[in-house]
Amino acid sequence: MSDTLKLYGVPFSQPVRAVMWLMLYKSEPFEMILTNPGSKGDNGSRNPAFLAKNPAGTIPTIEEANGFTLGEAHAIMAYLCNKHGWEDVYPGEPQARAKVDWYLNFHHRNVRDASVGLVAPKIRKDLDIPQAFQDQARATLTSALKALNGGWLEGNTYLTGEHLSIADFAAYVEIGQLQAGFTNVYDFGDFPNVMGWLETMKQVREHDTVHTVLAELGDISVEAPAMETIKNANISALKALKSKLAELGG
Numbered sequence: 001m002s003d004t005l006k007l008y009g010v011p012f013s014q015p016v017r018a019v020m021w022l023m024l025y026k027s028e029p030f031e032m033i034l035t036n037p038g039s040k041g042d043n044g045s046r047n048p049a050f051l052a053k054n055p056a057g058t059i060p061t062i063e064e065a066n067g068f069t070l071g072e073a074h075a076i077m078a079y080l081c082n083k084h085g086w087e088d089v090y091p092g093e094p095q096a097r098a099k100v101d102w103y104l105n106f107h108h109r110n111v112r113d114a115s116v117g118l119v120a121p122k123i124r125k126d127l128d129i130p131q132a133f134q135d136q137a138r139a140t141l142t143s144a145l146k147a148l149n150g151g152w153l154e155g156n157t158y159l160t161g162e163h164l165s166i167a168d169f170a171a172y173v174e175i176g177q178l179q180a181g182f183t184n185v186y187d188f189g190d191f192p193n194v195m196g197w198l199e200t201m202k203q204v205r206e207h208d209t210v211h212t213v214l215a216e217l218g219d220i221s222v223e224a225p226a227m228e229t230i231k232n233a234n235i236s237a238l239k240a241l242k243s244k245l246a247e248l249g250g
């Protein structure tokens with residue numbers, strides 16, 4: 001059995017992109033095992049075989065050759081940093097680390113849940129997500145962006161200071177997907193510090209590889225993307241990833 005780490009997921013998933021980005025940023029090879037979120041089919045995250053690896057049935061999930069499995073993007077990124085000694089993006093010094101953990105904990109209810117609420121209704125028209133839910137998501141995100149703009153990013157290049165960390169990867173895969181150039185479903189005009197940080201993050205190594213799926217999907221603010229567009233975005237994203245992993249020997 002190969003000892004390359006397996007990453008279960010799809011590039012369309014925000015938390016999967018965070019893990020992919022960390023690994024590519026650190027030039028760490030991995031094998032992507034395509035796993036359809038929510039599906040009970042053979043390659044689905046709700047299939048019994050997958051639930052044995054991650055009882056929550058969510059992607060990303062990783063698996064090592066020795067059978068160790070782990071779910072939750074933030075736990076996975078922290079584990080990989082601990083394992084490989086990547087203290088540049090997850091500092092060892094307790095207070096610096098605590099600042100990263102602070103954001104990672106804040107993220108779940110304030111950024112993640114809200115940003116999903118802005119994008120999912122556009123892509124999954126079939127789910128008929130109630131307008132009240134969408135409005136609440138937008139309000140929650142706006143509050144979170146106020147905190148980022150006036151707090152974390154005030155006078156800082158990255159979320160926790162002058163150094164890129166896994167907090168930035170976690171935040172950008174959610175917030176960044178909303179900007180013009182990608183889905184274009186949120187106007188960041190009121191948040192100049194957030195806009196500056198979005199530009200900075202675009203320069204981070206492997207940004208484009210990880211975000212191929214969104215660049216291909218394009219603007220969904222007016223019209224939901226056709227199935228064909230979604231399919232082609234996935235194909236392009238996997239092609240970009242495959243070619244990067246081939247370079248890394250994964």
Ligand SMILES: N[C@@H](CCC(=O)N[C@@H](CS)C(=O)NCC(=O)O)C(=O)O
Nearest residue numbers: 013014015037038058059060072073
């Ligand atoms: N808190 C989890 C969220 C993971 C998550 O929501 N993944 C979605 C895909 S983006 C999923 O697997 N959904 C399938 C399901 O819940 O059945 C993390 O950060 O890893």
